[in-house]
Amino acid sequence: MVDTAERYRRFATMEARGHSPTYERLTAAIAEVPGLLALIDQLPPAKRQPNLLLAAVRFLGGPVDDLAAFQEWTLVHWGRVRSTMLERRTQTNEPGRCSVLLPVLARLPQPLALIEVGASAGLCLYPDRYRYRYDGGATLGPSDSAVVLVCDTTGAAPLPARLPEVVWRAGVDLNPLDVTDPEDARWLECLVWPEQHQRLARLRDAMRIACAEPPTLVRGDLNETIRDLFAAAPAGATPVVLHSAVLAYLPPEEREAFTATMRELGCPWISNEAPGILPAVDRRLPLGPRPDRLLFTLALNEHPLARTGPHGQRLEWLPDPTSS
Numbered sequence: 001m002v003d004t005a006e007r008y009r010r011f012a013t014m015e016a017r018g019h020s021p022t023y024e025r026l027t028a029a030i031a032e033v034p035g036l037l038a039l040i041d042q043l044p045p046a047k048r049q050p051n052l053l054l055a056a057v058r059f060l061g062g063p064v065d066d067l068a069a070f071q072e073w074t075l076v077h078w079g080r081v082r083s084t085m086l087e088r089r090t091q092t093n094e095p096g097r098c099s100v101l102l103p104v105l106a107r108l109p110q111p112l113a114l115i116e117v118g119a120s121a122g123l124c125l126y127p128d129r130y131r132y133r134y135d136g137g138a139t140l141g142p143s144d145s146a147v148v149l150v151c152d153t154t155g156a157a158p159l160p161a162r163l164p165e166v167v168w169r170a171g172v173d174l175n176p177l178d179v180t181d182p183e184d185a186r187w188l189e190c191l192v193w194p195e196q197h198q199r200l201a202r203l204r205d206a207m208r209i210a211c212a213e214p215p216t217l218v219r220g221d222l223n224e225t226i227r228d229l230f231a232a233a234p235a236g237a238t239p240v241v242l243h244s245a246v247l248a249y250l251p252p253e254e255r256e257a258f259t260a261t262m263r264e265l266g267c268p269w270i271s272n273e274a275p276g277i278l279p280a281v282d283r284r285l286p287l288g289p290r291p292d293r294l295l296f297t298l299a300l301n302e303h304p305l306a307r308t309g310p311h312g313q314r315l316e317w318l319p320d321p322t323s324s
């Protein structure tokens with residue numbers, strides 16, 4: 001396992017670079033400050049994440065744009081920072097991911113009963129409430145939606161002509177966030193990186209949409225709850241299980257247990273996860289240059305359909321394996 005200094009250095013160069021100069025600068029600097037690293041190392045390994053530390057400091061009103069100010073503030077308020085890091089999780093909820101889910105959802109027998117595992121606040125349960133602009137020219141969704149999702153596409157992506165009809169939305173999370181709770185909403189805001197103003201505006205608009213009709217979210221482990229959620233879906237609708245950026249948080253044996261349950265349930269199962277997370281999906285990917293590790297793979301029942309930008313900003317539709 002890499003030490004904390006190296007973890008922060010890698011975060012700076014491999015994750016923040018190109019996306020947040022503030023986080024890149026600060027995490028690279030933290031990696032060289034033994035006093036801060038010693039504090040972070042008091043936490044369990046899973047809680048030492050740069051993203052969690054910086055979100056906690058911002059949540060509590062601390063500065064992140066200058067190392068000296070950050071260090072002074074964090075040392076003084078370490079007790080509260082520590083408790084926030086122990087209590088909260090990195091649960092970034094990105095409604096933009098609906099852009100890549102939409103073409104799959106629209107092709108299923110309608111109407112749909114959506115079940116999201118690892119839902120965070122459930123903002124990906126509203127694909128029918130957002131407006132979409134695909135660079136192929138297609139625009140769809142309610143013209144008065146405050147949330148407009150823009151997505152670049154390549155390949156023969158089957159862009160839908162109409163939105164899916166969603167009659168039921170439910171989800172599970174180890175720690176569901178409540179969009180109607182101002183503290184939870186502010187935590188979600190603090191998980192968006194400082195320069196990402198458009199994402200922040202989109203998050204706020206999506207939270208307003210969800211607040212008008214909050215989703216049913218249960219607290220629990222996805223393996224322990226998925227059967228009950230599936231059983232609760234209303235008759236007359238297609239139950240669809242979906243998830244984005246979730247299974248990486250599970251150890252391999254729990255991912256395998258989930259896969260086995262989904263095979264048994266046999267309903268449409270849409271996964272949007274990083275490479276290496278679902279082996280059967282990886283095995284079916286077309287051979288070619290090693291994919292960008294920052295792209296996810298969108299799959300339906302373990303059959304890969306596209307590579308996707310992790311925030312739904314890109315949809316690279318894969319060639320149909322049966323057409324060559």
Ligand SMILES: C[S@@+](CC[C@H](N)C(=O)[O-])C[C@H]1O[C@@H](n2cnc3c(N)ncnc32)[C@H](O)[C@@H]1O
Nearest residue numbers: 091093094118120173174221222244245246249
């Ligand atoms: C990075 S967030 C992604 C949220 C949402 N799927 C999205 O795409 O915006 C991952 C979520 O998975 C949840 N999670 C992780 N392991 C879980 C488990 N075993 N059971 C249920 N939820 C889990 C976390 O609490 C977190 O809210």
